[in-house]
Amino acid sequence: MAGKSVAMTDIRSLPHQIYHRRKCLWLCSSAGNLESGEVLGPQILRRGKLPEVVGKDAEMTAKLTSLRRPYVPFPLLGNRHVETIFGSFFRSRPVIRYRRECLRMADAGTVALDWPVAGKEAEVWNRELPVNSPVVILLPGLTGGSDDTYVRHMLLRARRHGWRGVVFNSRGCADSPVITPQFYSASFTEDLRQVVKHVGNCFPQSNIYAIGWSLGGNILVRYLGQEAGNCPLSGAVSLCNPFNLVIADEDFHKGFNNIYDKALARALRKILKKHERLFEGIRGEYNIPLAAEARSVRDFDEGLTRVSFGYKSVDDYYADSSSSLSIKYVQTSLLCIQAENDPIAPSRGIPRDDIKANPNCLLVVTPHGGHLGWVAGDDAPFGAAWTDPLVMEYLEVLENSKKESQSPRKIDGVHIPMVDSIQI
Incomplete structure (x- = not known):
């Protein structure tokens, strides 16, 4: 499988790109016409609006400089569907090569971990990281995987900051092998539990974090709630979580x-x-x-x-x-980022009261952004999402507060045998 991208190889040829981008433009136009009332005026576009922030941790909020900047959608992309579709079709795709590690789960099922090993920015990927560098596990959305652009952008940003990253591809996603008649679901957290143990045992001197998008965010928050005070993660971020399914x-x-x-x-x-x-x-x-x-x-x-x-x-x-039921049990530092106009994760499903009551949780709601769009900020319109700097800043604050006060940590857990390891 050398030289083969992990997923979506069937649409990467130029003719398919042209076809899909033309289709995207038609969809964007249709979305704008259907919800023209959501298109923003020039004054609002220039000024933007500060995100809503909910949470008791005033010290953390004060350290997040990203929250002091208003969210200003890229011109003509203020409509929730346009931002969603544009981010999906037109966001740049960082060049990253992975080493795939397939893990057999306790029930004989298999998941795939994609570890980035190289990329276009040689100076970033060739730099050797200390053995105790923090590690972040990435959970993509429904049917998503390591080929998704938002995942690749976050991996690249993490690496630039000296973090190791790994993508957790759920059963069947990103060509992850399926050897039992079971995929994954919004309720199933056991695979994540075993992945966290495995990654922790691979890097016993590192703090482990996790980021989940959409359904991946729902699974992550459920896991945090189930683990409660026994959670081995040092922090987590949930983005565009549907919360109330x-x-x-x-x-x-x-x-x-x-x-x-x-x-x-x-x-x-x-x-x-x-x-x-x-x-x-x-x-x-x-x-x-x-x-x-x-x-x-x-x-x-x-x-x-x-x-x-x-x-x-x-x-x-x-x-x-629904992970909205889990928020009250979370005892791990958690940042939840949502868009008020998300068409797939409705804002009325956000458990604001439970988040506000939990001192471990912080909620940031942007006025616009769509679903996994967030076409705004310094990298708009084709670069990383507006949320990426905020996510990295939050994780860095957590890591800096832990590394001086925390001794090397060892995650206890069962040995998870490796089914296969392939270079991609």
Whole structure:
């Protein structure tokens, strides 16, 4: 597999790029027409607006200089759908080479960890890091992986700051091998638990952190709540977390949001098709034909996901998997970053009261940004998201406060055998 990118290799040729970018422009135009009332006037575009900040840690807030700058969307990109689509299609893609490490989980399933080993900026990647350099685990969104542009930008920024990064590709994502008839879900945290233990054992002198986007953020926050005071992570960041999956599901089928629903369903179908032989003859309430032909994420979850994880209905699955229920139990430093106009993670689902009541949590809500868009800041419109400097600044503050007062840490945990290690 040498020389092969981890995912999305089928759309990287120039003709496909041209086709998809033309389609993107059409989608942006359609989105702007559908919600023209959200397009910002010139005065607002120039002035911007400071993010909403919720939390009790005034000392931390004071140290985050990024919060003193207003959020100013790039001109003509203030519409939530335009920002979402533009960030997805037009954000630059840093050149990074990975070493893939496949881990067998306790239930015999497999996940893939992609460790960046080289990139275009040779001076960044050739610099040897100290053995105790902090490590950050990245959890992409639904069906996402190490090829996603927002993931690559964060890896590059972390490396520039002297951090090690690793991408946790869930079962079936980014060509992660699937050897059992089970993928992953919004409720399933056991794979993350074992990955954290493994990474901690690989770097016993380092503090371990995690960043999760969208569904990855939901899984991360659930994990933090479950671990409570026993969490081995030194800090975490959640971005565009849907939090309340019942509310998110309600909004997912409205208006222009159907575009996202169909796109994610298509990505889920593609993963299932690649591994459909594992599900042949499977017993129980599974409806594999429904999942294989799913036109919505809900259809896929009805046919496969909710059954795999023991739920009686999709609604039960969404209600139980909502990370909004976990916030009150989090005892690890956590930064949650949301966009007020996020079409996929509705702001009305943010557990503001629980975050405000938890001294370990800090919430930042930008007035605009869409879903994983945040096309603003010094790197706009094609560079890293507006949130990236804030995320790095938060993690650096945590690390600086820990490294002088904390002795080397060893994570206790079971040995996780490596299935394979390949150079990519």
